[in-house]
Amino acid sequence: MRSSEIRSTFLDFFRERDHCVVPSSPLIPPDPTLLLTNAGMNQFKPYFLGETEPPHPRAMSVQKCARTSDIENVGRTTRHSTFFEMLGNFSFGDYFKAEAIAWAWELFTRHYGLDPERIWVTVYLDDAEAEDLWRRVGVPSERIQRLGMEDNYWSMGTPGPCGPSSELHYDRGPAFGREGGPAVDGERYQELWNLVFMQNVRGEGTGKGDYPILGELPAKNIDTGLGLDRLAAVLQDVDTVCETDLLAPTLRLVQELAGRPYPGRDGSEDSLSFRVVTEHARSIAFLIADGVLPARDGRGYVLRRLMRRAVRHARRLGIDEPVLAPLTGSVIGNLGGTWPELERQSELIERVVTAEEEGFERTLRQGTRLLESAISRADTTLSGRTAFELHDTYGFPIDLTLDAARSAGLTVDEDAFAELLEDQRRQAHRAGRDRKGDAVARRDLYRRVVAEHGRTDFVGYSATRADTRIVALLDGTGTAPVASEGDELEVVLARSPFYAEGGGQVGDTGVIRTPGAVLEVADTRPGIDGLHVHAVRIVDGEVRPGDGAEAVVDADRRAATARSHSATHVLHAMLRRVLGDHAAQRGSRVEPGRLRFDFAHFSAVPEIGTVQTLVNEYLADDPDVRVWEASRADAEAASALALFGEKYGDDVRIVDIGDASRELCGGTHVGHGSQAGPVHIVGESSIGTGLRRIEALTGPDALRHFDHERALLAELAALLNVPPDQAPGRLRQRLDLLAETQRELDALRRAELDALAERLASRAEPVPSGWLVAQQVDDAPPADLRTLASAIVSSGDGRGLAVLGTASGGKAQLVAAAGPRTDVRARDLLTDAAREVGGGAGGKGALANAGGRRPENLAKAIAVAAAHARTL
Incomplete structure (x- = not known):
């Protein structure tokens, strides 16, 4: 059964059971707590939470999903993907466990033709009801296993709706692993379909299965997810998801580019690389098509990591030419008919992957140079911090660092690297958790307001004024019974003409007047779906919930925004x-x-x-x-x-x-x-x-x-004494003349310095290393001293030393230069002299300088430097 038939069979089945089809949402989710869309239920979250009324109590979808947690598993197992299509059916307070379980069994056994004797089921530890329902449809007790929260209690990975789940697994046979059911071997007994009994709300936790259950959802719901890739692998009788018709054309292209066949599921590094390159190409194409672009953090970093991992494994296969553009082109050719956004964004996808692959090649070259330098300095072990800096600062992959170190006979302190990586992850998680915690608390408050008072009746498309009522005062910790002059807080109105920030448009400002108060509206923001929240300052009087009000938008500002x-x-x-x-x-x-x-x-x-x-x-x-x-x-x-x-x-x-x-x-x-x-x-x-x-x-x-620009042009034209339309040409003439004059002045100044250098060189005295010019030069600007000193020692036989000084602006400046045949470091000439003027010496090799705030000691400093030169 081809993937197109698998999709249509699923949709037809649930269409007959009164489910309405909902289009897939993009991979960039509207939910700020999620990095990427990771499940079919994401777009239905407001329905489960009771924030929004669903248009229909039953829904179905084919949802694009991306899961960053599976990146390292791709290629190592037969079933993991970073991108996949999830077939799902959903109930919003309508049917529950009995229907979901009966329909899943019927679809699998009668419509997809899966062998009932090879289907295993897992249920949550204490879910006796689900186990009993499975036995009723025909699953024997020995093929039903109870597992804990880690396996059979589903959540989005962030605070929100959750619930116990029941999973359908398929026994792929002894060639795929050990006997014993899903509790023993997930490769042999592959999870295909997860039925989530969405009934609870979770809070913030530290990881999967480690979070508090805060309470019950407003209704009992169903959320299911059937992985198209995995079901296709079973129905098409292929070993891995990369060999299904969803990815097979791309896998064939990888073989062509590598000039050798895919070795199959043999456990080799080559087999791993073939599958990584194939699978990641699809993820890359879909992410870019949905608006993700490479970046140093967030979802852009996920995309960049996928691209770099794909390129790395392509190089391992001996593919040295650019690979991402042809591979993503293969994905577009194969799946563009089903997902037209791939074809619409084909040019963008090609440009992004080409630029990123070129950039990664530069990164590899730079990282290789830095790594080789670090290896040359190492004794037996390359430090974990060096490996982490290469990874974090330069984007150099850790596995390449390990390979290079091994080739040089070194080990890498992987424990230290892992600890630094984990520290970074913990810091990012803490910061994100704090932000999410605040957002969740705020959303809970808004949800309570909606539950008690309903959503805002927005009338702003047709009016900038409305008679209304104060519904709630929110002070940051909860609802407030009263607010008075000087207070800053949030106000919810029954009806509002104020546009809440969204779609890139800023929120409206204006004023709210009640019989006893005047409220200045500084901003309007969306709370949860359909709730407008007004950030206000009480300018005068006192306001309470229930007060009648007149809400007036700043009409001029609104018009300018429109x-x-x-x-x-x-x-x-x-x-x-x-x-x-x-x-x-x-x-x-x-x-x-x-x-x-x-x-x-x-x-x-x-x-x-x-x-x-x-x-x-x-x-x-x-x-x-x-x-x-x-x-x-x-x-x-x-x-x-x-x-x-x-x-x-x-x-x-x-x-x-x-x-x-x-x-x-x-x-x-x-x-x-x-x-x-x-x-x-x-x-x-x-x-x-x-x-x-x-x-x-x-x-x-x-x-x-x-x-303003016209006024500037008029002023410029007046200064040039020409009409405005002639100003650019006249200014260009003046600038050309000025540049020519500057070149002439520079030439004259250079001639003067050469002449001065010649005069000073004529006063040289012999010293053991050659000859010395030590002079205070009052007629040379400080900026010219270095040029002058270099000119002096470059003349003659190359054995000259020069120490020059000048005083200007309350400071002393010294410069020393050494000829190429003196074997003298110029900085040594100034070390003691600098102390005389209250400063220090700096510079390398043949040229050095010093400065200080005691110009009265300049002559003494020059004498000290000259005395030192006479000993060298």
């Missing part, structure tokens, strides 16, 4: 028109009168002036701005752009600006295109590998900038 947001959409469209579809948005900041726009591209944009012209010409044509709503599927069918990292529901809001721009967007916009202009780009720069940033001004702010 201009910037509409301009951002048009800028995005014109960048894609000029540079190509790969120039997709990677982030934005929309503020009153200005915008910041990040996009994917690999070099400076010389056409930036063309882009600005296109934006302004398009806006000047006054295109209509139309806002409409549709289902996510209809929006995709209408080619609406969904931006990376943004969270969208089943029903979405689409903004059309003429026929050039159509994007999913929850922000505020102008009514007509001409209201957004003009747009003036003030900067374009690189902010990372393959990532550029444009900063621009909009509307009156752009006009004010034009006026």
Whole structure:
């Protein structure tokens, strides 16, 4: 059964059982507690927590997933992947264990045709109910095993929904391992499907299985995850996930590039390398397609690590030419029909992997030089700190360090390296845990507010003023019964015209008035889905929950922000028109009168002036701005752009600006295109590998900038005494003349110094090492002393010494120079002399200098230096 049939069989099965299909969310999750989307349930988290009402009580999906915890297992086992497709069915307070277990058994045995005698089941230790349900569908007790929290209690890895689970395993036979069931051998008895009985909420912990269970979810839910790769390996009767139709074309290409066949599952290092390169190529392509770019930390570091690991293993296989571009191209060719974002981002993927592979080659060369230097200094062991610095600072892989050390007959202090790595991980985990803990506490508070009062009724798309009511006062630790003048806190309103920061657009500001108080709104932020939180300062009076209120947005600021947001959409469209579809948005900041726009591209944009012209010409044509709503599927069918990292529901809001721009967007916009202009780009720069940033001004702010630049040009023209349009040419003439004059002055000054050097050299006295010039030079600037001293000793037979000094600005300066045949270190001449002027000597080899704040002792210092020269 091919992977396409496995997917369709799953979806058809649950469609018949009244499940609605939900599109896969991107690998960059909207949840700030997650680095990458690691399970099908991630996008449903608000439904499980009761924060948002699901549009349908039953759902199913084919979700793209990435799990960083499995990187080291890839290639070492037959089943682990860093990227995989997870088939899932979900119930939000609808059906529970009985239906989930019966359907899983039916799908496996009747529709996928798996042998019932080879299916094993694990359940959580105290879940007698699940065990009984499995026996009812036909699984004998001897093939049901109870395991602990480490194996059969599932969570996202962060605080949030969790619950006991039951896993379906398949016995792949004695060729894959020992008898005894999943509790004994996970390779032979491979987990295929995990049924999670999502009923609890977990808190912060230190690792898997080590966290507190805080309580019950609002309802009992089902969350399942069936790994497509693993099921395909069983149904297609191949040993590893890399040999399924999902990855086989890429594995064949690796063999072609290596010039030798894949040895199969023989336990060799070559077998490991073939599988690592194959599997990582798929992860790399999908991560870049979903907006991840290489970086030194976060999800960008995960991508960089995957690319470097793939290149390293390709080199082990003898593939010396660039490998990532053809391999990711193979992934796109094989899976682009199922996942069209791969084809849409094919140019970006190729550019990213090519640039990163070239950069890694430079890293390897630099790291190799540093490692060779460290090895040459080592006795028998290379320190763990050296290995860690190569890894952490230069990105040099530890396994290459180990290989090089072994070749040189050295060992590496791996324990010290591991300890430093663990210290770094603990520090990062502590910092992340503190941040997550604060965020979780805040979300719990918002959740209680929603449970008691409901979500905010946002009316800001059509109004900047609303009559409303104070729902809650939040002071950082909980709800407050009252707030008075001078207090700063958060306010929740029943109805609000204030836009909460999102989609790159800043939150609204303004004022809230109650019968007894005036509240200044400094910002508006989203709490949890549908809750607007207003950061306020009480300007006057006293306010309590339940007070009636008038909420008024700063309308001018809102209008200026809307201009910037509409301009951002048009800028995005014109960048894609000029540079190509790969120039997709990677982030934005929309503020009153200005915008910041990040996009994917690999070099400076010389056409930036063309882009600005296109934006302004398009806006000047006054295109209509139309806002409409549709289902996510209809929006995709209408080619609406969904931006990376943004969270969208089943029903979405689409903004059309003429026929050039159509994007999913929850922000505020102008009514007509001409209201957004003009747009003036003030900067374009690189902010990372393959990532550029444009900063621009909009509307009156752009006009004010034009006026400022015009005033500067007028002032410059007046200084040059020419019309403004002639100012650049006249300034260029003046600068050329100035440069020529400077060159002439430099030549004259050099001639003067040569003449002075000749005069001073004529006063030389003989010393044992050759001859000496020791003089105070009052007519030479301090900056010229070094030039003068070098000129003196370079003349003649090369056996000269020079000690020169000058006083200027309350300081003494000394310079010493030694000819190439003197065998004298210039610094030695000044060591004692420097103390006379209250300073120290510095420099290497033939030239040295000294300085101090006792210029009155300059003559004595020169004499001391001369006396020392006479002894050498």
